[in-house]
Amino acid sequence: MLETRELILNMGPQHPSTHGVLRLVLKLEGETIVGTDVVIGYLHRGSEKIAENLPYFEFVPYTDRLDYTAALSSNLGYVMAVEKISSIRPPERAEYVRVILTEFQRIAAHLVWLATHALDLGAMSVFLYCFREREAILDLFEMVTGARLTINFFRIGGVPADLPPQFFARSWEFVETFPDRIKEYEALLTRNKIWLKRTRNVAVISAEDAIDLGLTGPSLRGSGVSFDVRRAEPYSIYERLQFDIPIGEKGDVFDRYMVRMEEMRQSLRIIRQCLEQIPEGDLLSRVPRKLKPAPGEVYVRIEAPKGELGFYIVSDGSEKPYRLKIRGPSFVNLQSLPAMVQGGLVADVVAAIGSIDVVLGEVDR
């Protein structure tokens, strides 16, 4: 008797293009995907539980390791949540420093995304071009914070150190040269026939589905939903800043790609305005040595490079949180992967993973 069986292909956790330790169990008919199981948990470190056993101050470095391509954004989300629950307002200058650094961080995170995404689709040289510019940003971070990847810089109540004088000159230099670099990447990809073939109408997700599945960030905006926490619920100083929210139309890989490319330009705009407007003043407001927020709960969300990053804190009045819940955008976004790749080919899975831009440190926490 002849019979056809589905081929079950185990992709990951050790696989070149699952971006870390993501494991997918693909059910294939030939190379067509008829089912996808996403298996996560290989990088679980119990961050949320650790938080319950640490004073508020001491959890900041753990947030660096959530989305390790955007350590500062995670820092910011957590620090802002603690500030909200304990009613601390950071000084004006500190807010500007935070926004400048997190926007640089967004560019750096998007560069990692572009580099790996292009690599996954076979454009190998784009990887190193992106890392060249990321290197410049990491140099800026090193200048300010001393660290390059897992940066622990933001403090509850502000920032610990000022931007060094040469930071401004170097930042301006970057802001001036980077648009040309983006053009360079786009010259290699945006109108490349093969790139278009690999990304157009691939892993499409409609706006309704995207909302239902809880997609946020550039992946949601790629489907044409104009939702950006920076605009929907402005935090820090984003109210004063001019920037556009790029959106896509169809919600395919190409739209998500274009949204992120445009976001890098918008981040540059934000940095430009902040560098011009940054006021003089204090960097750290007065924060009690032993921080004991009043009992209560708070949810604070920011627009991290990957989407809505939320911190939910329940305080019981002690110096440690009673419960800390992290809404990692990568974790939530990942659940739309099976819907995106259904009926596609193995190669589309790779494109889809790249276009959602997941970081497993944040998925598993």
Add this chain to the structure above:
Amino acid sequence: MSVLWWLVTLVKVGVIFGAVLGVVAYMTLAERKVSGHIQLRLGPNRVGPFGLLQPIADGLKLMFKEDIIPDHVDKVIYLLAPAISTVAAFAAYAVIPLGPPTDFFGLLPEPVPLQIADVNIGILYIFALSSMGVYGIVLAGWSSNNKYSLLGGLRSSAQMISYELSLGMSVVGVLMMSGSLSLTRVVEDQAGLWYVFLQPLGFIIFIIAAFAETNRLPFDLPEAEPELVAGYHTEYSSMKFSLFFMSEYAAMFTISAMAVTLYFGGWQGLPGLGTLGIPPVLWFVGKVAFFLFLFLWVRWTLPRFRYDQLMNLGWKVFLPLSLLNVLLTGLGLVLLR
């Protein structure tokens, strides 16, 4: 068949085999150097001056690596597959003429052709061998008993068979013009005008199909790393892996040499200008080097096609175009004669 004939042939076999091996070794270095410079890096520069000894170091390293044969493989076929690939890739070189017949500055009593065998079906011979090479990859994928290898093997059989058709059909145009399957004749016919000017469409199809035939980006689907880990050679290690690696480069060398021979006048100099005093062999080597560089250049610039797109392209675009090319060539020959 005099003793001298045997002697000369043996020397030619040795020299050409050695030359191909050397080219393969230095192609790996060139690949790394070119990719390095494209990617704003330096490439290997530690082993020897400018990293020139790097291929030797790589070769030694691969020799001394542990040769793992996984338990679950089909052992005989698993061992046979890299050998098939390599033999097919290297043997194809036997019929390509490197230069005009020469007596080596009076060393030999009569001029000998600068190719191992002037077979009268040279082109068919090369196609036959490159089809053999596919078996190496398919069998490797099959015998590895690994799903990624299997997918890689399946892809490559589908891909190479489809593109071999276009490749073959595109060459038919050249054959119709020269009226011979012998590569020596083809080269001699191009003394006045290279066939690339008479067969532009054929050439474009040929070169694109050549990329697919040698599994190079943008058509490197059998081993597409982000999807299939390493495709058909996932389970291979040590020298067996490097045999696949070498056969890929040898195939690139052969197909470049074929492109030069069929479309760019082989060892002939520029059309209308002659050799400009440069030995024909150097003309040949220079042209081949250009094509090899093209392979590297494209690889480090373009993204990769998807499997179904590649098949569509092969069957729905290139095959009809190559048939059209044959038709046009035929029409041209009839009308102009």
